[in-house]
Amino acid sequence: MKxxxxxxxxxxxxxVTAGDLARRGVETLVVEKKAEIGPPKRCAEGVSQRSLEALGINPHPHSIARTITGAALYAPSGKQVVMEGQGMEGYVLERKIFEKHLASQAIQAGARYMVKTQVLDMQRVNGAWEAQIRGLEGTETVTADLVIGADGVESKVGRWAGLKSLNRLTDYHSGFQYEMANVSVNESYIHLFFGREVAPLGYVWVFPKAFSANVGLGILEREARMRSHQYLKRFIANHPEMFARASPIEVNGGGIPVNHFTDMVADGVMLVGDAAQLVNPIHGGGIVRAMHSAQMAAEVGASALREGDLSRDRLLSYRRQWDQVYEDKTAQLLKLRFFLEKLEDKDFELLADILDGADIFELTQARLSFFIKKVLKRPSLLGLAKKYLTD
Ligand SMILES: Cc1cc2nc3c(=O)[nH]c(=O)nc-3n(C[C@H](O)[C@H](O)[C@H](O)COP(=O)(O)OP(=O)(O)OC[C@H]3O[C@@H](n4cnc5c(N)ncnc54)[C@H](O)[C@@H]3O)c2cc1C
Incomplete structure (x- = not known):
């Protein structure tokens, strides 16, 4: 097949890549190894409403499990800081439906899909890629001028194309999550819990859905004394006010590539989303960045196909577009992350005292200068702030 x-x-x-390519008239085949698009989810399903709007992505109403108005953050002592107001509204999605809806939009635009079909390998032959796929009909070869690696955090497309597509394993956050029924929380917010003993170098989340909640955590295992599921089990046991009458209805987990990866392009290949490790390094959210990278890659890919130039040099304009929007922001957020990773529980308490919700929103937008001024005034944080936050 060609x-x-x-x-x-x-x-x-x-x-999103497939839909945008098909809308530009590109003959596009999507191959998905799972029998069903969507499940099992490896995601807490939280997205910012404003970010989706900025991309022009309108989730189908059935894809929205709950609309939230803000986020509540908790220091180790339980002290709460609420982020609410303009820009903080968001959704907890039903990803199983969200992904099927995105696929159906791509199909309406003209893309073709094969499910329960896995790409096994691919080679560069005469200036094109030959991919071996195995599906319901057996094994066959697909020849493509352009391959989009949208194969997630364990991407093989990157490796087949010779890209350095993995961080060190120690840089991945290990995510573990239950979806639980009958959790008692304020359902207007997503809830994030911090502390060395709660989730080393990460956080616990409780994201309310329609009649359940995603309860999970991401931790950096090299700093942990237990496995991620043990931290979560302990957190649940320590919070009977939320979980006394709750039980799991699903369990899932996965790696979250919190370090930024830069090699996204080879001859005839572009990596998008988690395959290029494009998650937000401060909170690990990757849905919006995955779809934004997809839009950029589709625009560049369609033009490159029209011009008949799929060289790495031509496709690098995708990388340049990405860097233009995200490079500085990501560098600032990484700086902030390295600073936060050094904090003790007492420092989190101090931050909960000196920052309000609006401040934390500014931080998530990678605007650090006001924060640096504030922490430089605190003797206990001065050394760390100088080391990690100032240039
Ligand atoms: C525990 C956890 C919680 C998270 N919570 C959030 C959150 O609340 N908000 C947020 O924004 N992000 C969250 N993320 C991150 C988010 O899930 C990812 O960033 C997002 O799914 C990336 O989308 P993607 O399309 O790049 O990759 P994926 O969603 O991983 O999709 C990759 C697809 O490729 C398929 N595939 C892989 N290899 C092959 C092959 N060889 N052949 C055919 N098909 C293949 C897979 O089956 C899969 O369907 C979380 C991640 C984890 C692990």
Whole structure:
């Protein structure tokens, strides 16, 4: 089989790329190894409403499990800081439906999908890519001028294309999560809990859905004394006010690539979303960045196909677009993360005293200068702030 573009993986990144390519008239085949697009989710399903709007992505009403008005953050002592107001509204999605909706939009635009079909390998042959796929009909070869690696955090497309596509394993956050029924929380907010003993170098989340909640955590295992599920079990046991009458209805987990990865392009190949490790390094959210990278890659890919130039040099304009929007912001957020990783529980308490919700919102937008001024005034944080936050 011969196509203009083969998209490997039908997560948010793959389906947004496929839809945008098909709308530009590119003959696009999406291959998804799972029998069903969507499940099992490896995600807490939280997204910012404003970020989706900025991308022009309108989730189908059935994809929205709950609309939230803000976030509540908790220091180790339980002290709460609420972020609420303009820009803080968001959704907890039902990803199983969200992903199927994105796929159906791509199909309406003209893309073709194969499910329960896995790309096994691919080679560069005569200036195109030949991919071996195995599906319901057996094994066959797909020849494509352009391959989009949308195959998630364990991307093989990157490796097949010779890209350095993995961080050190120690840089991944290990995510573990239950979806639980009958959790007692304020359902207007998502809830985030911090502390060395709560979730080393990460946080616990409770994201309310329609009649359940995603209760999970991401931790950096190299700093942990237990496995991630043991931290979560302990957190649940320590919070009977939320979980006394709750039980799991699903369990899932996965790696979250919190370090930034830069090699996204090879001859005839672009990596999008988690395959290029494009998550937000401060909170690990990757859905919006996956779809934004997909939009950029589709625009560049369609033009490059029209011009008949799929060289790495031509496709690098995708990388440049990405850097223009995200490079500085990501560098600032990484700086902030390295600072936060050094904090003791008592420092989190101090931050909860000196920062309000609006301050924390500013931080999530990578605006650090006011924060640096504030922490430089605190003798206990001065050394760390000088080391990690000032240039
Ligand atoms: C525990 C956890 C919680 C998270 N919570 C959030 C959150 O609340 N908000 C947020 O924004 N982000 C969150 N994330 C991150 C988010 O889930 C990812 O950033 C997002 O799914 C990336 O989308 P993607 O399309 O790049 O990859 P994926 O969603 O991983 O999709 C990749 C697809 O490729 C398919 N595939 C892989 N290899 C092949 C192959 N060889 N052939 C065919 N198909 C293949 C897979 O089956 C999969 O469907 C979380 C992650 C974890 C692990």
């Amino acid at each position: 196509v203009d573009c083969l998209v490997v993986g039908a997560g948010p990144a793959g389906s």
